[in-house]
Amino acid sequence: MNGEMRHHAEALEQELKQGEISLGTTIIAASFEGGVVLGADSRTSNGNYVANRVTDKLTQLTDRVFVCRSGSAADTQNLSMYVQHFLHQHSMELDTFVSVKTAARLATQLTYQNKNMLQAGLIVAGWDQEEGGSVYAVPLGGTLVKVPFSLGGSGSAYIYGWCDKNWRPSMTADDCRRFVHTAVSHAMARDGSSGGCIRTVTITKDGCKRTFTPGSEVPLHHGELQGAARTMQVSA
Amino acid sequence: MSGIGTGYDLSVSTFSPDGRVFQTDYAQKAVDIGGTVIGLRCNDGVVLGCEKTVVSKMLEEGSNKRTFAVDRHAGLAIAGLSADGRQVVNRAKSEASNYLSFYGDKIPGHLLSERIASFVHVFNLYWYARPFGTSVMLATMDRAGPQLYVIDPSGTAYRYFGAAVGKGRQGARTTIERLKLEQLSCADGVKEIAKILHQVHEEEKPFELELSWICEASGNEFRRVPADVVAEADRLAKAALDESDMDDD
Numbered sequence: 001m002n003g004e005m006r007h008h009a010e011a012l013e014q015e016l017k018q019g020e021i022s023l024g025t026t027i028i029a030a031s032f033e034g035g036v037v038l039g040a041d042s043r044t045s046n047g048n049y050v051a052n053r054v055t056d057k058l059t060q061l062t063d064r065v066f067v068c069r070s071g072s073a074a075d076t077q078n079l080s081m082y083v084q085h086f087l088h089q090h091s092m093e094l095d096t097f098v099s100v101k102t103a104a105r106l107a108t109q110l111t112y113q114n115k116n117m118l119q120a121g122l123i124v125a126g127w128d129q130e131e132g133g134s135v136y137a138v139p140l141g142g143t144l145v146k147v148p149f150s151l152g153g154s155g156s157a158y159i160y161g162w163c164d165k166n167w168r169p170s171m172t173a174d175d176c177r178r179f180v181h182t183a184v185s186h187a188m189a190r191d192g193s194s195g196g197c198i199r200t201v202t203i204t205k206d207g208c209k210r211t212f213t214p215g216s217e218v219p220l221h222h223g224e225l226q227g228a229a230r231t232m233q234v235s236a
Numbered sequence: 237m238s239g240i241g242t243g244y245d246l247s248v249s250t251f252s253p254d255g256r257v258f259q260t261d262y263a264q265k266a267v268d269i270g271g272t273v274i275g276l277r278c279n280d281g282v283v284l285g286c287e288k289t290v291v292s293k294m295l296e297e298g299s300n301k302r303t304f305a306v307d308r309h310a311g312l313a314i315a316g317l318s319a320d321g322r323q324v325v326n327r328a329k330s331e332a333s334n335y336l337s338f339y340g341d342k343i344p345g346h347l348l349s350e351r352i353a354s355f356v357h358v359f360n361l362y363w364y365a366r367p368f369g370t371s372v373m374l375a376t377m378d379r380a381g382p383q384l385y386v387i388d389p390s391g392t393a394y395r396y397f398g399a400a401v402g403k404g405r406q407g408a409r410t411t412i413e414r415l416k417l418e419q420l421s422c423a424d425g426v427k428e429i430a431k432i433l434h435q436v437h438e439e440e441k442p443f444e445l446e447l448s449w450i451c452e453a454s455g456n457e458f459r460r461v462p463a464d465v466v467a468e469a470d471r472l473a474k475a476a477l478d479e480s481d482m483d484d485d
Contacts, residue, residue, distance in 0.1 A: 090339065093347060096379070105340035 020072055021046045024193020026155030026184050027068035029125035031148055032176035035133040035204035036125040038066050039180035041188050042196035044073055053196040062087050065103045065126030066201050070153040072119040079120050083107050100126040104136030112142025123150045127203045155187030155194035173202055189221040249363040260360050263389035266369030267316035272404035272436055274429050275373040277384040277397050281422040281451025282375035284313035285429035288444045303448035307332035309342050310376040311458030315401045317369035324372050327355045345376030349385035349393045357391025371401045377450045404436025422451035426461055430469035434477050445470055
C-alpha cells in the first residue's frame with residue numbers, strides 16, 4: 001500500500017472514533033396528504049457487534065415533530081437533546097406550536113456549526129399549521145433541503161430505486177405507512193448494518209401514532225430464512 | 237441640594253425617595269415635546285403617521301425620515317430625538333434578520349416588540365448610560381394579523397388599537413378614541429391621521445406629513461404611503477380644518 005492510500009485508509013477508519021457506536025441504519029420519512037410517516041430499523045452496531053437490537057431511532061422533538069437519526073449514536077442523541085432544548089425555549093416565547101421548518105433550521109445550525117466534530121445524518125419531519133406534513137433532510141455537512149420524502153443511513157442505498165418508483169404524492173396515511181414499512185424491510189434484508197425491528201411514527205394534525213413490528217414479523221424477502229423466533233412461534 | 241427628593245436626577249442607577257428614576261422621566265419629556273406621531277391599527281393593516289416640523293426653508297422635502305422598515309413585515313416610526321430613534325431602528329433591523337437566519341422564519345411582532353423593549357430598557361440600568369429620548373411605534377403584520385406596539389424610553393412595550401405620542405398626543409388620543417377602528421380601512425386611516433395631525437398642529441409653523449403603512453395596498457409589506465395618496469389625504473385634512481374653522485367663526 002503506498003503512502004497516500006494508507007493515509008486515506010487511516011482517515012476512513014478515523015471517521016468513527018475507537019469504540020464509538022454507530023447507527024449503520026435505514027431511516028426514511030415520507031409526506032402524504034395531511035401528514036408524514038417516519039420509519040427506521042432498530043439495529044445499533046459497534047463493528048460486527050450489535051450493541052442494541054431494539055433501538056429507537058425516531059426521536060420526538062416537539063408535539064408534532066420527530067427526527068430520524070443516523071450516524072454516531074452519541075452525536076445524534078445529544079444533537080436531538082440540544083434541538084429539543086432550543087425548541088422548548090422557543091415554544092415558551094411563541095404562543096403557538098413551533099413549525100417543522102424552525103425545528104429543521106435549528107438542527108442544521110448545530111450540525112453545520114459543528115460539522116468537524118459530528119457524524120450525524122438527520123431527517124426532521126412533522127406536521128404544522130402552515131405547511132401541513134413536511135420532510136426536511138439534514139445530511140452530514142449540514143445542508144437543509146425540503147423534500148417530499150427522504151432516505152438515510154447505510155441501508156438507504158438498497159432502496160432508492162424502489163422508493164423512487166413507488167412513492168406517490170397523494171397517498172393516504174395507511175398507504176404511506178405501508179410504503180415506509182416495506183421500504184425499510186427491503187433495506188434490512190440487504191444491508192448487514194440494518195436489521196431487527198421496524199418502527200414507524202405517523203404524524204398528522206391529530207397527533208402522533210407509533211407502530212412497532214418485531215423482528216419475527218418483519219416480512220421476508222428473496223432468499224431470507226425464517227428466524228428462530230418465528231420458528232418457535234410456529235411450533236408453539 | 238436642599239429638600240427631600242433633590243439630587244436624584246443625575247443617574248439612572250439611583251431611585252428618588254418617592255420611587256422615580258428622574259432620567260427616565262426626563263427622557264419621556266424629550267418625547268413629549270417632539271412632533272406628534274400617530275399609529276392606527278385598522279381592520280386591514282396598520283398606518284403610522286408623523287408630523288415633521290420643517291426646521292428650515294432650505295430643507296429638502298422628505299429629509300429627516302421618521303418611519304423605517306425593519307423587515308418586510310415590520311416597520312417603525314420614531315418620536316422624539318430622531319438620532320436616538322435610529323439606534324433603535326438599527327437594533328430592530330438586526331433583531332429581525334438574526335431571528336430569520338436562526339429560526340428560518342420572520343420574527344413575530346410580539347417578539348420583536350419585546351426585543352426592542354429589552355434593548356431600550358438596558359439604557360435605564362447603568363450610571364454611564366442615558367435613556368433614549370425616543371418612543372417608537374412598531375407596526376407588524378404576521379400570523380396574528382396587523383399589530384401596533386409602542387415602546388417608550390423606559391423600555392415598556394404595549395400593544396394598542398390606536399396610539400399617539402409627542403406634542404399633540406392629548407388632542408390626538410381623544411380623537412382616536414372616537415374612531416371605530418374595526419370598521420376603518422388603512423385607506424381611511426391615512427386620511428384620519430392626516431386630519432388629526434393638522435388638527436393638533438400648532439399654527440403658522442409649516443410641517444410635512446410622513447406616512448407609512450402595512451396593508452394589502454402595500455403588498456402586506458411595510459412601505460411609505462405613495463405620494464399621491466398622502467397629497468390627497470393632506471388636501472382633505474386641510475379642507476376639513478378650514479370647514480371647522482368657519483364653523484367656529
